[in-house]
Structure formats: structure tokens, C-alpha cells
Amino acid sequence: MICAYKDEWQTDFETEKALITAQYxxxxxxxxxxxxxxxxxxxxxxxxxxxxVHQLADVANLAHGLTALGYRYKSAYGIEGREYFSKQQRKVHLHIFQAGDKRIANGND
Known part of the structure; x- marks a missing residue:
């Protein structure tokens, strides 16, 4: 469902960022x-x-830190060169790419 912009989206991001940074x-x-x-x-x-990240290959070995936060690890999930996690409790999609990947500059095509 599409809804009007919510100011709490930025706060929700900052909360997730802090959790991920602390746990990963x-x-x-x-x-x-x-x-x-x-x-x-x-x-x-x-x-x-x-x-x-600097090395995408390290993400799978470090996924346990994110799964402890409620994220489900889905590997590439159809996009080669990406590691993907999703969280249902607060709907969040985490797309991880290696530094230098062209999709980073293209807005994660």
C-alpha cells in the first residue's frame, strides 16, 4: 500500500543503522x-x-549478527553481486554490495 511521506521513516532508518552497525x-x-x-x-x-562493504564474500560469514536482529538472510536473491536481507517485524530490506559495484552509483538498479 502506498502512503504519504512519514517523518518517522528517517528515524526508523537511523534506528536500523545503529542496530546494524553495532551488531555486524x-x-x-x-x-x-x-x-x-x-x-x-x-x-x-x-x-x-x-x-x-569492502569484501562481499565476507557477508555470508557475518550474517549471524544480522539474523540476531531479526533479519532473514536470502543470499543474492536473484541479483548476482548482492547479499540481501529482509526484516518483517519492521519492514526493512537491506541490500549489500561491494564497494565499487556500478549499481551503487546507479541507485541500486
Whole structure:
């Protein structure tokens, strides 16, 4: 369901960012992406997060930190070069790519 922009989307992102940063045992940069990141834009009530890591191959070995937060690890989930996690309790999609991946600059096509 599409809904009007909600100010709490940014707060929800910041909360998830803090949780992920504290729990993930590797280096990761996190960015709020997608329609909920654009103030004033109508969107689905789902927070999309882009994670950028130095070595994508390390993510699978460190997934336990994210699963402890309620994320489900879905591996590439149809997009080669990505590691994907989703969370249902607070609808969140976490897309992790390796630094330098062309899709980062293209808005996660």
C-alpha cells in the first residue's frame, strides 16, 4: 500500500543503522535509499537500506549478527553481486554490495 511521506521513516532508518552497525562484525557503510528516503514522496512503508562493504564474500560469514536482529538472510536473491536481507517485524530490506559495484552509483538498479 502506498502512503504519504512519514517523518518517522528517517528515524526508523537511523534506528536500523545503529542496530546494524553495532551488531555486524565487519566494516559496513549504510545509506537510506528508495522512496522512503525522499522527503515528501509517497511510498510503500518499507525502509530500504544500502550496505557497502569492502569484501562481499565476507557477508555470508557475518550474517549471524544480522539474523540476531531479526533479519532473514536470502543470499543474492536473484541479483548476482548482492547479499540481501529482509526484516518483517519492521519492514526493512537491506541490500549489500561491494564497494565499487556500478549499481551503487546507479541507485541500486
Amino acid at each position: 562484525q565487519g566494516d559496513i557503510e549504510l545509506f537510506h535509499i528508495g522512496s522512503t528516503a525522499v522527503k515528501g514522496l509517497y511510498a510503500k512503508d518499507c525502509i530500504d537500506i544500502l550496505g557497502v
